[in-house]
Amino acid sequence: MSSWFSQETCQPAFDDKLTPLVSFGLPFPQACCKHLKTNFKRSRIYIIASASLSKNTSYVDQLKSELDGLVVGVRIGISPHKPISEIVDILADVKVLEIDCIVTLGAGSITDGAKLPTALLICIPTSLSGAEYQAIAGATDTKSKAKRVFEPMLGPNLVIQDPQLATTTPQKTWLSSGIRAVDHCVEILCSLKSNAVADEWAHEPEDLDARHLCQKGVMKAIRAVSCDVPLGASHAIGHQLGPLGVGHGETSCILLPEVCKFNARKGANNDRQKQTVEVLLKNKDVKSILAKADASSEEPDLGDVLDLIIRELGMPRTLEAVGVTPDSFKILAANSLSDLWIKTNAYPITRGEEVIEILEAVSGP
Known part of the structure; x- marks a missing residue:
């Protein structure tokens, strides 16, 4: 698998839109760091990471290590189907910590939970949900059990594809x-x-x-x-x-x-x-x-x-x-x-x- 990681390819995901960009060919920590320090020039990073990845692998620590000095906040996990209260918590963190970029590491719920803040968004997906390629998302009203769909004006800016990371996803x-x-x-x-x-x-x-x-x-x-x-x-x-x-x-x-x-x-x-x-x-x-x-x-x-x-x-x-x-x-x-x-x-x-x-x-x- 190491030979797969040799040279980065970075291009728009879609032929009629400039964003999101999609990157592959580098391990995700390196690709993320490269884009944050070069074309995006962001310095206050908030990571939202899968709880299972954090518990069962070293990938979250690898990402934090690669982004040495840039990470000012980390949230581990979002409940499935994104309770509205948790989205509000994320919005509050982004405001208080003056975040200028959110990096998500995980599947669709993790990705969707990061879409309402207006900070630049980098998504590193671990499933095939496709949430990282669109602005539309949803959150759950825990009282009525109803799913509310919303579509922010902005969607993800960069998607990093890493098939080695994807091998951690349950079949x-x-x-x-x-x-x-x-x-x-x-x-x-x-x-x-x-x-x-x-x-x-x-x-x-x-x-x-x-x-x-x-x-x-x-x-x-x-x-x-x-x-x-x-x-x-x-x-x-x-x-x-x-x-x-x-x-x-x-x-x-x-x-x-x-x-x-x-x-x-x-x-x-x-x-x-x-x-x-x-x-x-x-x-x-x-x-x-x-x-x-x-x-x-x-x-x-x-x-x-x-x-x-x-x-x-x-x-x-x-x-x-x-x-x-x-x-x-x-x-x-x-x-x-x-x-x-x-x-x-x-x-x-x-x-x-x-x-x-x-x-x-x-x-x-």
Whole structure:
């Protein structure tokens, strides 16, 4: 792996935007220090780091050591799905400590928790959530259990990709967050409000066997999201599952196939679903999974194809598997109806009963 780290490549993540820049080819502590001291010239650094990385590895200490003298504050951990109270604490720290740059080291919740402050933001991701490539984020109202989405004017300035760091991520988190990226692409391809640019980015294939290519693939998935195409019910309902303790990637594993089936039953986007299946079938691994399941018919159903892929990865497919029971469906439905993407679903969802129909279909076993 050491030969992988030889020379840095640094370029804009997207061809139509100057930020974020994406850097790879150097170990993340060196890359971070280089950019802070040269092009960014920042001197009061606040690190927000994953609690598990801090506890189980030396990576946080390596970063602090490399940034010798620049670090004036460190926060270890953010609760999953970012309680609003913790975001307020971060805002207060940034103000009191006069922070001019935040560096995040961890997965999506760590990244999203750093987006509201106006300080320059460097993200060093450990999952495939893609949060580091967009300004949009969310936080949880712990009283109502509702997820609130916000979009600051500014997003991350620099993303540092380090596949060696990514090897510390548990396989379940890595794979489920990868399905989250698939969710982005599928809901864009199946959106009735998509466009040619978004479609082009959403169906560009990547080699899933290499961690860095996965990281690059997520970048392209988020490029599709940035084309102003609204997403759908998988994201909308998934946002509200988060406060119940379900990981972002797991919500996609559970909801996406059934949302596709729901839309197909309503006759909302059947042609676009068929086109999405054609894109998936260009991947030899997907074709192999279908053949193994004896499901390689001429016109396989998108929901079934996604179900087989997700099961092959060993990811959860029911709410029961992640500890969500039917007694929470009513409040989940009510909170989902307030999400901005529920009404931009291919079949616009306006009633709680429609959300519950989807939830019941994936309740278990």
